[in-house]
Amino acid sequence: MYEFYLLEQKYIQLISNIIPSYSVCFYVVFVVHQFPSDNVWGDITMKLEGTGRVLLQLDAEVNVEYKEMQKMPKNPLDTEQVYRSFEIECTPGFLSRNNSIMIMTACGRWVGTTGIEPLPQSGMAVFEIGLPTGFIVLNDDLRRYVNSLMVPNLRYARANSRYVHFFFDT
Known part of the structure; x- marks a missing residue:
């Protein structure tokens, strides 16, 4: 899951080669935008215009190879x-x-x-x-x-x- 946080008014264009058909343009004051990705390789290009501050957070973590191998504390x-x-x-x-x-x-x-x-x-x-x-x-x-x-x-x-x-x- 990728999340993009925009804190101030800007024009943003987001292009991803992870999901080839995915491209977003927005001009807003605050946005939280998420999109899932099954492929965790590739690059993301982000173009910005304006002044202020923007936070781009990209996180991909894998702890175990197969989900069924994860051990979480569960209610019996x-x-x-x-x-x-x-x-x-x-x-x-x-x-x-x-x-x-x-x-x-x-x-x-x-x-x-x-x-x-x-x-x-x-x-x-x-x-x-x-x-x-x-x-x-x-x-x-x-x-x-x-x-x-x-x-x-x-x-x-x-x-x-x-x-x-x-x-x-x-």
């Missing part, structure tokens, strides 16, 4: 119901005259207290946040954040050019 009385393990909420904010500083609040909590074997704590967990192009996080700042003990179960944090990883343990 209703096998269609899947139990959640975590709740995660991310809220980005932008500062400075040209929005070049991003402050993101990311909150996650364990909700795996239901099911056949409810657990009061999750055990080891890794929280991965993707960094938008052009933004960085300094590892020194992450070390200071971990050492501040503001988040009691946060044990380690590291950043590279694409992701920030937070390691939690009880």
